[in-house]
Every structure is written in structure tokens, then in C-alpha cells.
Amino acid sequence: MGPVPEQITWALPKGRILEQATPLLAAAGVEIAPALKSVGRKLLFDLPTGERVLLVKPVDVPTYVEHGIADVGIAGLDTLLEQGRDLYEPVDLGIGRCRMAVAQPRETAGGLRRGMTLRVATKYPRCALRHYRAKGIQPEIIPLFGSVELGPITGLADQIVDLVESGETLRQNALVEVETIFEVSSRLIVNAASLRLKQPAISRIIHGLRTTVEERARKVAASQ
Numbered sequence: 001m002g003p004v005p006e007q008i009t010w011a012l013p014k015g016r017i018l019e020q021a022t023p024l025l026a027a028a029g030v031e032i033a034p035a036l037k038s039v040g041r042k043l044l045f046d047l048p049t050g051e052r053v054l055l056v057k058p059v060d061v062p063t064y065v066e067h068g069i070a071d072v073g074i075a076g077l078d079t080l081l082e083q084g085r086d087l088y089e090p091v092d093l094g095i096g097r098c099r100m101a102v103a104q105p106r107e108t109a110g111g112l113r114r115g116m117t118l119r120v121a122t123k124y125p126r127c128a129l130r131h132y133r134a135k136g137i138q139p140e141i142i143p144l145f146g147s148v149e150l151g152p153i154t155g156l157a158d159q160i161v162d163l164v165e166s167g168e169t170l171r172q173n174a175l176v177e178v179e180t181i182f183e184v185s186s187r188l189i190v191n192a193a194s195l196r197l198k199q200p201a202i203s204r205i206i207h208g209l210r211t212t213v214e215e216r217a218r219k220v221a222a223s224q
């Protein structure tokens, strides 16, 4: 009998991260572009090289990996810090770069309502609470699922805690960034049991992606 096959299942985030991850994965030997082209609305498919791919909402990637449905996945540090799951994060992929920041309306940048509870709209209640509590502030968190920038414009909230990349969304909605909380990039995440049980295959993935990311960083440094 030959060796037991080690099929690797990936949980990949649909959307902007997948676009940036596709060339990175290809350079590390996981070619998903042809399969993606013909996938249509299918959410699960096998690659010719044997790996299985699950396409999920970015926020759901850690769930699939923590439960061992997927062995490996790609998730933003924002999502990982918000969810606080039991996962390995062996490679910073350097994609999906943005920052978690506090912002508020331009006209209140000088000061907020004194003596009132600070109202904070966010998709990241845990990250936001940690940030304010560390400063001794106990805010009212108003959870939203998107278009968070509308919060202060409409009077729903005084501040927001959200991702900022170019700053364009803030600018177009008359908000200013008042504090950066942490820098965000996407990480390779690995299920704890898979790391032991499928060690050779997972090591190859980690090594392949590390090498690719390091090469990219060297090229960027050389071109500057």
C-alpha cells in the first residue's frame, strides 16, 4: 500500500483578498485561477492537483479552519483579532494591507460632546472595546455590518472604528482619522490538528508561501 493521501482543504475568502491571494498561491504551487474562471456559482471545487477549495465570506474563514473543515485559510488580522480563535498564523502574506482606525466627523475633530457616553459604530465591537478600555473610556458600542461611515454622518454615532486603506471613503464622507489602532494584513491560518496530522503537506504550503512573500519583499526593496 502506498502512503495515505493527504488532501488539503483551503477556505478562501471571496472578494478583494482572493484577487490578491491568487498570484501568491500560484507562486507557491497552488494554482486556482483556471478553476476560478470556470467555477460559476459553485462554492466548493477540487483542483487538478488534488486540493479542495471552499469559497466563503471573509469573516467565516476562521470558523471553517478552527472546526477542521478546512486545513488552511486566509484571513485578515482584523478578523482574527476580532474573533480570537484557536488557530496557527504562521505566515503574514503582506496582502490586504490597511489599518484599523478611529474616525469622526471633520467638524468635531476639535472635541466631542463632554460628559456624554461616547457612541462608537463599528463592525469590530471587540477590537473597539479593547481600544477604548485601554484608554479608560467605556463607550457605547453600536454594531453595524457595513457602510459604517454613515454612523457619524447620520447622528447614530460620535466615532467609528473601521478599516482605512486609501482614506478615500473617510474623505468622501467628511470624516477624519483621529487614531490608528493597528496595521492589518492577511495571514495564512492553519488548523491545529491539521498541522500535526498533515505535517508534510502543511509544511510545504508554509515554506512555499514564506519563500514567495520574502521574494516579493526583496523585489520591492530593490526597486525602491
Ligand SMILES: Nc1ncnc2c1ncn2[C@@H]1O[C@H](COP(=O)(O)OP(=O)(O)OP(=O)(O)O)[C@@H](O)[C@H]1O
Binding pocket: 013, 014, 015, 016, 017, 057, 058, 059, 075, 076, 077, 078, 079, 096, 097, 098, 163, 164, 165, 166, 184, 185, 186
Ligand atoms: N479597503 C481595504 N483595503 C485593504 N484591505 C481591506 C480593505 N477592506 C477590507 N480589507 C481586508 O479584506 C478583508 C475582507 O474585506 P471585505 O471588505 O472584502 O469583506 P466583507 O466586507 O466581509 O465582504 P462582503 O461583505 O462583500 O462579503 C478584511 O477582513 C480586511 O482584512
Ligand SMILES: O=P(O)(O)OC[C@H]1O[C@H](OP(=O)(O)OP(=O)(O)O)[C@H](O)[C@@H]1O
Binding pocket: 145, 146, 147, 148, 149, 162, 163, 164, 165, 166, 167, 168, 169, 170
Ligand atoms: O480607505 P479606503 O480605501 O476608502 O477603504 C476603506 C473602506 O474599505 C472597506 O469597506 P468595503 O469596501 O469592504 O465596504 P463595506 O463597508 O461594505 O465593508 C472599509 O470598511 C472602508 O469602508
